[in-house]
Structure formats: C-alpha cells, structure tokens
Amino acid sequence: QLQLQESGPGLVRPSETLSLTCTVSGDSISSSSYYWGWIRQPPGKGLEWIGSIHYSGTTYYNASLKSRVTILVDTSKNQFFLKLSSVTAADTAVYYCAMYSSSTSRYLFAFDVWGQGTMVSVSS
Amino acid sequence: QSALTQPPSASGSPGQSVTISCTGTSSDVGDYNYVSWYQHHPGKAPKLMLYEVSKRPSGVPDRFSGSKSGNTASLTVSGLQAEDEADYYCISYAGSNTFVFGTGTKVTAL
Numbered sequence: 001q002l003q004l005q006e007s008g009p010g011l012v013r014p015s016e017t018l019s020l021t022c023t024v025s026g027d028s029i030s031s032s033s034y035y036w037g038w039i040r041q042p043p044g045k046g047l048e049w050i051g052s053i054h055y056s057g058t059t060y061y062n063a064s065l066k067s068r069v070t071i072l073v074d075t076s077k078n079q080f081f082l083k084l085s086s087v088t089a090a091d092t093a094v095y096y097c098a099m100y101s102s103s104t105s106r107y108l109f110a111f112d113v114w115g116q117g118t119m120v121s122v123s124s
Numbered sequence: 125q126s127a128l129t130q131p132p133s134a135s136g137s138p139g140q141s142v143t144i145s146c147t148g149t150s151s152d153v154g155d156y157n158y159v160s161w162y163q164h165h166p167g168k169a170p171k172l173m174l175y176e177v178s179k180r181p182s183g184v185p186d187r188f189s190g191s192k193s194g195n196t197a198s199l200t201v202s203g204l205q206a207e208d209e210a211d212y213y214c215i216s217y218a219g220s221n222t223f224v225f226g227t228g229t230k231v232t233a234l
Contacts, residue, residue, distance in 0.1 A: 046213065046228040047162075047170070047215075047225050048225060049215075049223045052221060062125065063125055107181055108158060108175065108176055110160035110172055110175035111162070111170070
C-alpha cells in the first residue's frame with residue numbers, strides 16, 4: 001500500500017529557505033504514471049497546490065509561488081523534496097505531500113494518497 | 125490561477141441532503157472532467173471522495189455524488205450523517221499538470 005511521510009524542521013526563520021522531504025513507501029517513486037506533489041494549508045485557510053514533480057524530474061509549479069519554489073526528486077531514496085525560499089510569516093502552514101496519477105488504473109488526476117502533514121512555522 | 129469558489133459553509137439535519145458548489149472558469153472546471161472532491165477533518169490527511177466529477181473511489185459511500193454543469197461542479201451528500209461533518213474541498217485539473225483548489229466548505233450536521 002502506497003504511503004507518504006513528510007519530514008523536516010518545524011520552525012524556519014524569516015527570509016530563509018524552508019526544506020521538506022517526502023518519503024514514499026509501498027511503491028516506486030519511478031512509476032511512469034505517478035506524479036508527486038506538495039500542498040499546504042495556512043492556519044484557518046484553505047488548501048493550496050504548491051507544485052508537482054514526475055520521477056523524470058519534470059516539474060510543475062503554482063504560478064503564484066513559482067519564483068520561490070523548487071521541487072526535486074531522488075529516485076534512489078524514493079524521496080522528493082520541497083524548497084521554498086525567502087519565507088515570511090505567510091508561509092506558515094501545514095505542508096502535505098500527495099500523489100496523483102495520469103493512468104486510468106488509479107484515480108485519474110486526483111490526489112488519492114496523502115501524507116499526514118507537517119506543521120511549519122516561520123518566525124524569528 | 126484563481127481559487128475555485130465554494131460557499132464557506134453548508135448545513136443540514138441528519139438524513140437530509142447537502143449540496144456544495146464549486147465554481148471555476150472555462151480554463152479549469154469548464155474545460156476538464158477532472159474535478160475531484162476531498163473530505164478534510166482537522167488534523168488528518170484529506171480523503172478523496174470523488175474523482176472525474178462523479179466517480180467514487182472504493183470504500184466511499186454512495187451517499188456522496190457529484191455532477192458538473194458548465195464551469196460549476198457540485199458535491200451532494202445525501203442522508204447526511206454526523207460523521208460527514210468536515211471541510212470539503214474541490215480540486216480541478218487546469219491543464220499541463222497544474223491544479224486549482226477550491227476555497228473550502230465547512231459542512232455541519234445540525
């Protein structure tokens with residue numbers, strides 16, 4: 001059964017770079033039809049798609065965050081990563097990693113596997 | 125990419141039906157039949173309830189149904205139960221592996 005687990009610092013200083021890791025278990029991150037994404041939820045607000053990556057390294061970003069976001073993948077470790085630079089208090093949120101597929105063998109273009117989320121606070 | 129518009133809240137008595145709308149544009153909801161709905165209980169991971177507008181993943185009760193007309197998708201919960209109280213979000217595919225999320229709706233069983 002495919003599972004995702006986020007990890008990383010719970011506190012980041014303003015202007016620094018937020019770095020999170022999502023570890024994939026139960027399946028290979030290198031499946032050609034799987035895409036791996038990051039989603040966040042600021043306190044009291046709704047969910048926001050940050051971006052996604054394919055195991056090939058192709059990335060897709062939310063236009064509103066694109067200038068500050070980098071998503072990377074390490075197929076040897078079955079992990080993918082989020083880096084968000086120049087953070088401010090507005091980046092305080094629960095960060096989720098999630099997976100969607102482009103294959104009809106799963107739920108097409110729907111995030112059907114999620115991590116439990118990790119809270120990241122931006123504060124000095 | 126502007127967020128999809130959902131009503132902030134919706135409510136109904138147990139056993140009644142509740143419908144939540146999700147309004148986008150001709151570039152997302154109106155252009156693709158890849159609208160999905162998620163149930164989110166605080167502190168937990170969101171759960172996929174519907175995909176491709178109206179299809180239910182295995183294990184999701186048939187009380188949950190979906191539809192789409194033009195730029196607006198809808199989720200209906202029939203026979204509302206106390207356990208259905210949660211936040212619900214729609215997500216639409218917007219082409220080129222990008223997504224737009226809804227603003228979220230808090231569902232309350234009165």
